[in-house]
Amino acid sequence: MDSVFYPKLLIAIFVSKHYIYSDTTVLLDHLWTDIAVGDKEAYSEVYVYCYRRFYNYGCKFTDDVSLIEDALQEVLIKVWELRHKLQSIDAPYTYFLTVFRNDLIKRMQLAHKARLTHSPEPEPDFSIDSIIVKREADELTRRQIKAALAGLTPRQREAIFLRFYEGLSYAEVSEMMGISVKAVYKLMARSLCQLKESLSIPLASVLCLLRAINASL
């Protein structure tokens, strides 16, 4: 299906008029530099690019598009306001993605309070249907991945999204979410492999049993 992309490949939709580089990271790097010296066209390009990507991320937390749009505008205006300091920010994309995340979650909590419900504030919930198994996967792979994903907490799902979809490094995800990301992937990998073992056990144990019976005869 055309809507399911490999992480980062999606970036191909971002076609710049002025900068044509094969690698988007390089492209974005140039744009950030241009913003720093006050180039509004570069700013507009980054605005549109980040808007789309951040929107997609925000939708995993809430259906309330108005909250996402408000947070987006505020954060992306900050990109311009902070342009003189951009040079000192290591990874501007990740930095503003983090700002957006925190801003959106604050807005969600405020909206929750405004509803006058007395239930405690819900933890940000990275929706479970955000991670899917691609169509072309065979039945065994599908079951393995599904089972592995079912065992993840919302935060772990988010970490997987940030690493595999947004292409953030382990270190970045770790810093952004304040958790040891290595642990998350270990966990995911382990559950993937565990299930595979459990699926192949019946045959193996039957063979063992037969051998045991043979030996005893």
Next chain:
Amino acid sequence: MTGNNDCRQAYASFSEEDFISDEYFQNWVFTPDAKSNQFWNRWMAEHTDKKHIVVNAKKMLQHIGFKEDWPAEERVQASLRQALAHIEQREGRLKGIWRRMDSLWKAAAVFVLVAGLSAVLYFGLRPAGPLEMVYTTDYGKMKSVKLPDGTAIVLNANSKLRVKRARKNKPREVWLEGEAFFTVSHLNRDPRKVEEHERFLVYTSGLTVEVLGTSFNIRKRRGKTEVVLQEGKIMVSYNGLNKPAVVMQPGDLLVYDSLIQQVARKTIVAENYTAWTKKKLILYDPSLKEIISYLEDNFGKRIVLEDKALGARKMEGPILLDTLEDALFVLTTVYNLSVVEKDSSLILRTDQK
């Protein structure tokens, strides 16, 4: 990062699990380049006995996908315009002019500014009204909304409608969560030329419906959006999906599932879908599961069907779901069920003969 040649030895003892969680390996799977391709192809050639582990780990990673939600392109552009205007306004020309003025002119400018401000305050700031209005309905409640342009909207239970204040030369825009029936007032005089402010746009998270004077129903629940057209003409586009927009005819039903991003179209009797506006919730040939979803969405009760197999059974003909009590009465009679209330949810239990 474990990418250099020294680590090639370490990979020899790797299990599938280790590969899946290795950052350098992941980078190769997701963004392969000449260097990593060369590295892994060579590694597999040197470790033929381990090759299947690498292949499996790669397959596992490659089949993990992510649902994507894209904003409508016009929303992105509108937001960018607003942001640029905001920036312009804050630091734009004023600053430059100010720097070039000498002090006498500055004093004069301040005086004019103060005088102007007081005049505005004195002659009254006419409140322009809020930037947007939000209408919400509780479970089991409906609401009629009349917009300044004459458009009438009936909001079904458990729904939310945001209406942007009318602006000059801008389309009318509303955002919907839940279900609503629109009777849009037709502003267009010259069909060959549609002015910007004559347009009417409805946004849901998955779809944008562009209206050209019409009545239609939108239901957005559980990630699914259904659009039913009763009269007139509307155009439906998919937010951020690379699919052509669809022009709908009266009696058309369009169902868009944003989870699997699939679209289904069929022809139906529009009145069956819009009957709820006359305080009659009617579903046509529904399965028991569909009825239960509908009752949950509109009356806010959790309803559990004990015998899951019953869920697929269809009711014949239309069913009137006016009040929760009436609906439950019909269901329990037809399917031979009884209702047990437990922890604020309703359990439908099959009666023992």
